[in-house]
Amino acid sequence: xxxxxxxxxxxxxxxxxxxxxxxxxxxxxxxxxxxxxxxxxxxxxxxxxxxxxxxx
Amino acid sequence: xxxxxxxxxxxxxxxxxxxxxxxxxxxxxxxxxxxxxxxxxxxxxxxxxxxxxxxxxxxxxxxxxxxxxxxxxxxxxxxxxxxxxxxxxxxxxxxxxxxxxxxxxxxxxxxxxxxxxxxxxxxxxxxxxxxxxxxxxxxxxxxxxxxxxxxxxxxxxxxxxxxxxxxxxxxxxxxxxxxxxxxxxxxxxxxxxxxxxxxxxxxxxxxxxxxxxxxxxxxxxxxxxxxxxxxxxxxxxxxxxxxxxxxxxxxxxxx
Numbered sequence: 275x276x277x278x279x280x281x282x283x284x285x286x287x288x289x290x291x292x293x294x295x296x297x298x299x300x301x302x303x304x305x306x307x308x309x310x311x312x313x314x315x316x317x318x319x320x321x322x323x324x325x326x327x328x329x330x
Numbered sequence: 331x332x333x334x335x336x337x338x339x340x341x342x343x344x345x346x347x348x349x350x351x352x353x354x355x356x357x358x359x360x361x362x363x364x365x366x367x368x369x370x371x372x373x374x375x376x377x378x379x380x381x382x383x384x385x386x387x388x389x390x391x392x393x394x395x396x397x398x399x400x401x402x403x404x405x406x407x408x409x410x411x412x413x414x415x416x417x418x419x420x421x422x423x424x425x426x427x428x429x430x431x432x433x434x435x436x437x438x439x440x441x442x443x444x445x446x447x448x449x450x451x452x453x454x455x456x457x458x459x460x461x462x463x464x465x466x467x468x469x470x471x472x473x474x475x476x477x478x479x480x481x482x483x484x485x486x487x488x489x490x491x492x493x494x495x496x497x498x499x500x501x502x503x504x505x506x507x508x509x510x511x512x513x514x515x516x517x518x519x520x521x522x523x524x525x526x527x528x529x530x531x532x533x534x535x536x537x538x539x540x541x542x543x544x545x546x547x548x549x550x551x552x553x554x555x556x557x558x559x560x561x562x563x564x565x566x567x568x569x570x571x572x573x574x575x576x577x578x579x580x581x582x583x584x585x
Binding site for chain 2: 275276277278280281283284285286287290291294295296298299300302303306307308309310311313314
């Protein structure tokens, strides 16, 4: 194959950009859901009554 | 109510759209990859080399579909933005803004692969040719839409402002399309015609058709995924997102 380097470089760019296009939103979704989950856990922890001066 | 109309209304509901996107995006990606893999294999190893350009012509199997996608995605973004501005449909705002990074990605592929092809064929990486320059302006427009959407804190106002830019930017599309006819251009004219005879040899066409279909399927998958991400971020405080986050976390921890 002639111009093999140019052809390979062009296809590599294509694959890299499409992979970026795939990975970025997946990471965004995971980050959002993890953030929501952490907030749920924080809220649940707030509902547990803490030992206070009055209880002692 | 007509089932199609009812489904269309249901799709506007954020939880319903989330389920829909989560279900169909992997299928679109999977099918897109399969079709593009076949097209790439055919384009690289089966179709004979061009008698003038040699094997460098094989770059067109990614360059041409990406160029078409860069225009198609911008037109679609303009359409979604218009619908969002006129009827205030939140999902259309999300879909319009999800189009921008995907279109920008295809525009980058178009410019870079065109440049890589141009070096051995034209003897230069870049030329301030009308087609190349107008495609570069398209990339700047995409970046402008993305930047404007990120610059405003209120998501709905941001989508409206960026959508307006997208609608105005649609005027560039015919300039790109007809630049090779209106001005004296180094870029070759139209060789593939949907209606009428193409000047491309028929043996070279099937891989190109596969890549065109494959990139469309990929775009659909990416659009659903990006719209889902934006939808989840906007609705992060709602009960259904908390439920979904719980479900996904449970799935992740299942052995």
